[in-house]
Amino acid sequence: MTLTLLPDLGDLLRLHPQYNAGTVVELLRRLGAAEVLWASDLDPDHPLRDALPAARIAIRDGFTADWAWAETEHGQLQGFLSQYPQGRERLREAAGAERDFAALVTTPMTAFQLMSAEVLDAARAYHTATQAALDEGPGTHWREKRLSELAARLAGQSGAVIAPLDDLPGLLDLLPDAHLPDLTGFAPGETSRLRALADRAWQLREDDDLNALLAALDRETGDAVTPGAELAAAAAGIYLAVGDLAAARALLERAAHALQGDVPRSLAGLTLARLGQVRDAQWDRDLATRTYRAVLALNHAPAVARSAAEAGLQDPFTLELPPE
Template identity: 35%
Template sequence: MPVLILPTLGPFHILHPRYNAVTVLEMAKAYAPRAVLLASYAPAELEAGLWRDAGDLPLFHLLPWAEGNGVEVIALDKHPNLKAQAEQFRQALAQFPRGQEYLAQAAELERRLQALLTRPLLSDMLSSPAFISELWNYLDGFVQIFGEGPATGFRAQRMQAVAGQIGSKGEGRWLVIADLLDYPYLLREVPGAAGPGAHASSPAEADRAILDRAWRLEGDDDWGLLLQQLQEIADAEAQYLAAQIYLAAGRPEDALALMEPLLHAEFAHPAYLPGYVLARYGQLQDLVGNRQAALRAYQATLALSWVPAEAREIALAGQRNPFKLG
C-alpha cells in the first residue's frame, strides 16, 4: 500500500521557494492519490476551516484542487481535545515561577527548530536522515523536559492512532498531509511510508515563489524587478501584491488604479485573498479622501465568511479612524 507523507511547514512555506505551498500541490498532483488524508486535523476542524487561522498555506491550494478533481479529503485525528491541551499546558505553566523555568528550557529547543525551518529547504531534504534526526532531537528534548502528555498534546498517542487508521485503508495510493512535528511519528509508525523525494520545480511553483517574495517585501529588494515579475504572473494575487508595492513606495493613486479593476474580477482564490483585497482597498480609498467608499470596503471585509486576522484588524481600525500613511 503506497503511502506518501508530505509535511507542512504552516506559514514557514513562504520562506522556501523550493518547498512552497504550490510545491506540495504539485507533488500531490503527480502522486495522483486515491484520497488525501489529513493527519493533523480532526473532521470537525476540517469542516470549520481551522487550518486557515493556523496559516497552513498548502491547504489553501490543495483542498480546492481535491474538491475540483473529486479527490476525497479525510481528516484523521480523532482527539483534537488532546491536541488542545498543549497550549493550555503552556499557559498554565507560565503562571508559576517554576513553570517559567521549564518554559525557558524549552525556548532553546524552539530556537533550534526555528533555525531548522528558516534555512533553505528542498523537498528531498525533508526526508533525509539528518533532517529527521533534528526533528527527533526537538521532539525528544521536549518530552525530556515535560514528559509525553498534555505538554505535547499527546502527540505520540494521537499519531499512533492516526497511523493505525492509515494502515487500515487498504489498496490504493494514499497521500498523507501532516504537520511537521507529527511527520516523524508517522514515518516511523506507518509501514512502507515515504516522505517527499526530489522534485523539479514547475512554472506554477516559480510563480508562487515570486508571490511569496512579494508578501515578504523588504527595503533592499529590487522592487522594480518584482513588479515586472508580478505583471508577468498576471493573476489576482499578483495584482494585489503589485498594488502593495506601490503603496509601500508612497504611491497610493497607482495602487488604487491596480485595485479598482481587481474588485470587478475573480479574486476568491486563495481564500485569504478577498479579505486582504477589500481591507487594503478601504485603506486606499481613505488615502485619496473617499471616506464613504472606504467604510463600505471595511464593512465588506468584515461581512466575509472568513477573514485573515490581519485583514480583520485593518478593517476594524479603518472603521474607527481613516487610514493614513505613517
C-alpha cells in the same frame, strides 16, 4: 493500503521559495492525488487551504482533533516550573531545543532537504530533548498521545497525507505502510515559482529592489494557485509601501474586478481589505467603509483581513511612510 506523507510547514511555507504551497501542489499532481488526508494544523488561514482547492485537490478533514486545550495546559506547566530554579533550568533546555529546530526549518530548503534523514533526525532529536526536559504530557503538548490517536485514524486509509514536518518521524514509526514520496527527478515548476514570487512580494524587506520585484510581477499572468488578481494585489502593496496611492488603487480595483471563479478563497478578503485602506488614505471614506463591510460579508476572509476591515470601520486608515 499505503500512505504517502508530505511535510507541512504551516505559515513557514511562505518563506521557502522551493518548498511552498505551489510546490506541495506540484508534488501532489506528480502523485496523481485528487485529494489529501489532512493531518495538520486546523488553522483556517493555512496557505494550503487556499492552494489545494484552487488546484482542484480536495481536502479530507476528520483526522486531526482539536488539541487547543493542550496549549493551555502547556502554558500552565510553564508558569509552574518558572517559579523554581530547577524548573527554570528545564524550561531553558526545552527552549534551546525548540530554538535549534526553529533555526533549521526557517532556513529555505528544497523538498529533498526537508525530507532528508538529516532533517527528520533533527525533528526526532528536538522532540526527544523536549520530552527529556519536560516529560511526556503537558510539557510536550501530549505529543505521544496525539500521534497515537492520529495514527489510529489514518490506519486503513490510503493516499497522500499532509502532516507537520516534525510529526513525520513519529508517524513513520507508527504506520508501517506509510512512506515519504519518491522525489527522483522532481524539480519545482511554474506553480512553485509563481507562488514563491507572490509570497516574496507580500513580505517586503528594507533591502528589496522594488522595481525589479514590480517588473517580475508585471511579466506574469498567473495560474490557478497564484492568479493574476493576486499578483496585481501584491504589486499594489509595493506601491502602497512607497506612498503611490493612485497606482495602488488602480491595481487593487483591477484585482477586485478579477475575483471571479475558483480563485483562492483568502484572496477576496485580502484584496478588498487593502483596497478599503487605500480608499481611506485617499479620503474616500464612504467608499472605504463600504469596502470594509464587503470584507466582513464574505463567507471566508482571513483573520488579518477581517481585523483590518474592523479597524477601518472603527477609525479611518492613514498611511504612515517611513522617513527617507
